[in-house]
Amino acid sequence: MLGAICGDVIGRPYEFEAPTTNYDFELFTDQSRFSDDTVMTAAVADAILNERPFDEALVEFGLRHIEGGYGKGFKAWLLDVNRQPGTSYGNGSGMRASPVGWLSGSLAETIGLAWRSAMPSHGHPEGIKGAIAAAAAVRLALEGKTQEEVRSVVASLTGYDMNRSVEQIRANYPRFKVTCQDSVPEAIICAIEATSYEDAVRKAVSLGNDADTQAAIAGSIAEVYFGVPDQIAERALATMTPDLRQVYDQFVDRTAHLRPAIR
Template sequence: MLGSICGDVIGRPYEFEFPVRSKDFPLFRHDSRFSDDTILGAAVAKAAMYGLSYEEMLVEFGLRHIDEGFAKGFKAWLLDENRKQGDSYGNGSAMRVTSLPWLAKTLEETVRMATDSAMPSHSHPEGIKGAVAVAVAIRLSIEGRFGEIKKIVTEMTGYDLNRSVDAMRWTIPRFQTTCQTSVPEAIICALEATSYEDAVRNAVSLGNDADTQACIAGAIVEPMFGVPDGIAARCLSTLTPDIREVYDAFVLRTAAIRARDGRSRHNI
């Protein structure tokens, strides 16, 4: 969860700006703070930890932070008192699943939880696929199977993960926010990374939906590399009390899981 929060905070100032097309950019700016990625990630985490409704938590957190950069379609869904199940395939379903692989008992349960978390607003097959792809990649990373991510995620989703960050940097169109046009790219940014910061810089350098790409890439590499203390402190300091409360509860919950089953976890 920490890896996704920090990726969101670092990437937000560059979201939809003219693409930097370089990994050489200021990691933090005066306007570095969390966005909808972190808000909805907290909503999903709270629902999963306490057995609450994903939809109710998404709506509760979303309405509380309604001016924090939600996509037009999702914002309309939030504000509709007669809302029905949404069929979006935007990458919102993928950005918000990052806590679930840490809370699930198995890879299979990870897939089920990711699917369930997508359904209220992103029930389109591509929306579900994006959520599952990210959750599975994080889970494999947690299990020490980072080297298997490319093969297993490709087999499950059909995503093309054979491209390189350098090649994508000059070929990705702007304003691509669907799962199928941004989730594979974020995963590749993680797979090529040599550190947590490198993964985030890879993601932001692509331009486009920089904060969501960095959120996803950062979450995947967190178990592999950990998050540097300085980055963690800077990003956590931007959280509002309600989101920080969920994060702190998540840290305690996953520490208990670690004590119980001995799984290796870095900077939860």
Template sequence: MIGAVIGDVTGSSYEFDNNTEDYDLDLFREGTTFTDDTVCTIAVADAILHHKSYESALLEWCGRYPGRGYGGRFQMWLTSAVHRPYGSYGNGSAMRVSPVGWAFEDLEITLAEAERTALPTHNHPEGIKGAQVVAEAIYRLWRGEWDKIQELLISSYGVDYERQLPGVGVFDETCQGCVPLSLLILTKSTDFEDSIRSAIHYGGDSDTLAAIVGSMAEAYFGVPDTLAERALSYLPQDMREIYEEFRDRFIPTSSLEV
């Protein structure tokens, strides 16, 4: 899940500044911070670790860290008296699901848990599918099944998936736009840092795109210690504690560094 955090943090200052044509952009420039992508990912990890419902963990963590770029409908969900799912197919379900891909030993259970993480808010079929596709990719990648990723992309989004991708720099918050794009970027990446740079460089919803790409890239390439330590330095202590507890329980040592 550190891959999602790195993607979110490094992409945060570029989310509404997509005019850069520089692949060698400054990953930690002024204005870098953590956003809703990290908060919600930590919430999912906390729920898994401490047997909380995904809904209660999201409400707890997002309430603890307000004003972190939550989408309008998600913000209404957070502050409403009754918390009902609102049929979203936004990419929020895909950006927060990464802990599920590491925590469960069976693919069927992984897919069921991914759906559960989406259901409190993103109960549209595309919202659920987006979460499940990312979780399955992570599940397969850290087991070395790189050859399954293109198959997953096509079986989930069709042989003509590229026709539905947002153009370079286009802000697309949907799962059906963002998730196949994330998989495509991943399949063209040469290492973890290349995947993050490529996602941010593509533009649009930079932090969420990089968070999703990073969550999957971590599982296959591993994460450089320097990037992990720098990104974690932007997180408050309670988030770092959840990350460290989750890492120590679920992440294979071989995935922690390259």
């Protein structure tokens, strides 16, 4: 969860007005703060930690932080008093899924919980697939799978083309694609090919696409392999509101037994 939060905070300044393809971008700026990625990640964590329905938690946290930077469709879903299960295939289902990997007991449980976390708003098959891919990558890393093993299993679970390199993606990447199928595998590949937490996030942001979401997904996986440097964690966590920090602290307490698994 920490890796996702930090990725979101680092990527946010480069999401809309100022996308960058420069790997050496400024890591923190005066615009670095959490966005909808962090809010929805906290909502998913809260639902699992406190055994609440996912739709209830997503709506509660979403409305509390309604100006978090949601896509138009998801914001409309939040504000609709007569809301129905959504069929989005946007990458919002993947960006919020990392707590599932930590709070599951197995890959099979991860897949089921990821499916449930996506369904309230992202019930399209591609939306579900994006959540499963992001959560499974985290779970596989926690189970000690190598980065290359994660590549193979995610491809098997989803049918995503995971054989590309970051540089191959960069050479052919369309600007600002926010669908799961056009951003989740790319984000996972950034983590698979990373040599450090910061390297994963820099790769994800500098693809020049949906920077904060891709960095959140890549960062959530890279956290397991490399940990998050203290100076990055401190800067990102300092931007959080008390309600989000409360969920984060509860999550850290619940997952303390998994921390030795972080290399």
